[in-house]
Amino acid sequence: MKPKTRKEEIIKTSAILFKEKGFSAVTMRDIAKFMGIKAASLYNHISSKQEILSNIIISLAEQFTYGMDKIQNSHKSSIDKLNYIVELHVSITSNNTDGMASLNNDWMHLKDELEYYLKLRLDYEENFRHIIEQGIKNEELKNANAEAMLFSMLSTLRSLYIWIPNKDDLNTSKLASDLSHVLLTGIIK
Amino acid sequence: MKPKTRKEEIIKTSAILFKEKGFSAVTMRDIAKFMGIKAASLYNHISSKQEILSNIIISLAEQFTYGMDKIQNSHKSSIDKLNYIVELHVSITSNNTDGMASLNNDWMHLKDELEYYLKLRLDYEENFRHIIEQGIKNEELKNANAEAMLFSMLSTLRSLYIWIPNKDDLNTSKLASDLSHVLLTGIIK
DNA sequence: AATTTTAACTAACGATTGTTAGTTGTTCTT
DNA sequence: AAGAACAACTAACAATCGTTAGTTAAAATT
Numbered sequence: 513m514k515p516k517t518r519k520e521e522i523i524k525t526s527a528i529l530f531k532e533k534g535f536s537a538v539t540m541r542d543i544a545k546f547m548g549i550k551a552a553s554l555y556n557h558i559s560s561k562q563e564i565l566s567n568i569i570i571s572l573a574e575q576f577t578y579g580m581d582k583i584q585n586s587h588k589s590s591i592d593k594l595n596y597i598v599e600l601h602v603s604i605t606s607n608n609t610d611g612m613a614s615l616n617n618d619w620m621h622l623k624d625e626l627e628y629y630l631k632l633r634l635d636y637e638e639n640f641r642h643i644i645e646q647g648i649k650n651e652e653l654k655n656a657n658a659e660a661m662l663f664s665m666l667s668t669l670r671s672l673y674i675w676i677p678n679k680d681d682l683n684t685s686k687l688a689s690d691l692s693h694v695l696l697t698g699i700i701k
Numbered sequence: 702m703k704p705k706t707r708k709e710e711i712i713k714t715s716a717i718l719f720k721e722k723g724f725s726a727v728t729m730r731d732i733a734k735f736m737g738i739k740a741a742s743l744y745n746h747i748s749s750k751q752e753i754l755s756n757i758i759i760s761l762a763e764q765f766t767y768g769m770d771k772i773q774n775s776h777k778s779s780i781d782k783l784n785y786i787v788e789l790h791v792s793i794t795s796n797n798t799d800g801m802a803s804l805n806n807d808w809m810h811l812k813d814e815l816e817y818y819l820k821l822r823l824d825y826e827e828n829f830r831h832i833i834e835q836g837i838k839n840e841e842l843k844n845a846n847a848e849a850m851l852f853s854m855l856s857t858l859r860s861l862y863i864w865i866p867n868k869d870d871l872n873t874s875k876l877a878s879d880l881s882h883v884l885l886t887g888i889i890k
Numbered sequence: 891a892a893t894t895t896t897a898a899c900t901a902a903c904g905a906t907t908g909t910t911a912g913t914t915g916t917t918c919t920t
Numbered sequence: 921a922a923g924a925a926c927a928a929c930t931a932a933c934a935a936t937c938g939t940t941a942g943t944t945a946a947a948a949t950t
Binding site: 534 | 721722723725726780806807809810833836840841842843845846849850852853854856857859860863864876879880882883884885886887888889890
Binding site: 518549550552553556557 | 930931
């Protein structure tokens with residue numbers, strides 16, 4: 513996970529700053545200053561500010577797509593699949609909390625890869641929805657508002673990047689199981 | 702809810718644009734163009750871009766604070782209080798989905814009122830947390846991870862602004878009750 | 891009818907933006 | 921030891937930013 517090339521260092525630094533103020537409010541001079549160099553020097557390693565953003569976002573989006581594909585092909589129960597989705601989010605997010613902020617808040621500033629990102633996101637949501645609808649048919653899940661279920665889970669999982677950094681004693685598997693428990697079985701006794 | 706003064710029109714327009722691209726990526730010229738006037742003309746009605754942002758955010762934050770205070774003083778059961786919190790979010794959000802985007806994503810660009818906003822938010826979260834902890838003591842709620850419960854509810858409620866505009870046949874009380882049901886009793890049969 | 895107020899305009903400002911060009915010193919490869 | 925590759929630098933660019941000053945026409949008030 514440690515950046516190996518200078519380009520990776522720039523991307524990692526940028527993600528930290530993008531999380532704090534958002535893509536548009538961070539200047540190339542901000543990024544450079546944080547690294548102790550001049551803005552122009554960044555261009556020895558990257559070709560544009562856009563390239564930094566798309567590197568952050570697309571690689572994360574593809575991790576989610578890849579993980580969802582594996583879950584879809586796993587032939588587990590609907591509830592198991594939902595548990596794996598929670599684990600997937602906890603795992604990806606805990607490895608890159610900074611980048612997840614950009615994925616959530618700055619995707620609209622993508623240019624060339626905006627369409628590609630939107631397709632990945634739509635497919636992901638449709639797969640998620642399908643698992644829930646299947647669970648209702650199976651009678652594993654309540655016959656209730658499927659969209660509300662999807663929305664509640666997705667909102668919580670997408671916000672993980674805000675919560676995870678505050679849990680310093682990070683036990684990701686306990687976090688995932690606590691969260692699954694709340695999301696799937698609710699909070700009422 | 703319709704803007705009455707020209708200043709309110711500017712704020713309403715700005716909220717729409719801020720939701721699309723974020724505060725930093727929206728220029729005064731963007732706002733003006735959307736209204737069919739020139740950027741300089743905006744300054745006949747507002748004193749700065751900052752003032753627009755703080756008008757959007759602070760009024761919403763104060764609505765949440767006011768609503769939470771009423772719930773705290775209502776002497777209802779913990780579960781009733783949680784249901785009222787869901788209603789509070791659905792109600793405020795459905796009346797100003799655009800502004801809620803700024804509240805969630807652009808609060809860090811506040812200047813003079815940043816500290817005040819952070820205090821309101823912290824107090825709100827602490828009141829929310831207290832209701833959940835009380836519910837656990839009461840044995841109304843499961844004796845499980847209270848922070849996970851808080852996080853899950855708050856994440857979902859804060860993301861409502863993304864979801865609500867897509868529900869065109871907006872029955873807010875059904876929405877609130879469906880959402881409460883999912884959040885409180887879970888999704889497993 | 892005279893006057894004030896409202897709300898638009900043109901023009902421009904100094905600062906900041908992402909980026910390019912060209913240069914220099916250091917480190918790796920041969 | 922010589923040459924290539926790497927990674928920093930200074931200087932500057934055209935564009936755009938939020939904002940101010942001063943002006944003008946229409947609407948509201950007196």
